[in-house]
Amino acid sequence: MDNDNDLPNPPKETVYSVKIDDFLHKRLEKHLRILKHLDEGGKTKQQWIKEALKEKLEQSNESELLAPKESRIAVRLNEAMNRKVEKKVELRKKLRDSYSKKQLIVEAINEKLEKEEVKTKQFLEEFQSKS
Secondary structure (H helix, E strand, O other): OOOOHHHHOOOOOOEEEEEEEEEHHHHHHHHHHHHHOOOOOOOOOHHHHHHHHHHHHHHHOOOOOOOOOEEEEEEEEEEHHHHHHHHHHHHHHHOOOOOHHHHHHHHHHHHHHHHHHHHHHHHHHHHHHOO
16 A cells, blocks of 8 residues: 655644444554564554555445444544545435434445454464465
């Protein structure tokens, strides 16, 4: 993924402070620790969430996570990605009574976790079978 901060004049970023449930936050932290030890390398939470959002913007599956306890994470988006997020949210608002950037971000995180957890589980099973 391109790193916008390597540019001489990095694009302006918009920062969203998003509340997520504690279960999702712990799940994300655990997943990132596992990835750090696998071939994926040490992605930061910020990089991983940007990838999740990018993937979410490229498709249209929806999922919701409802739980009582929440944690807060900050999501920084450059202007281009922020415009794509806003466009996607406006499109979804036409199809639903209510839809927000938070919902899009949470869906992106959940969907990316689900996909990557399957890959990491397969890797760990293969690793264990070789031991």
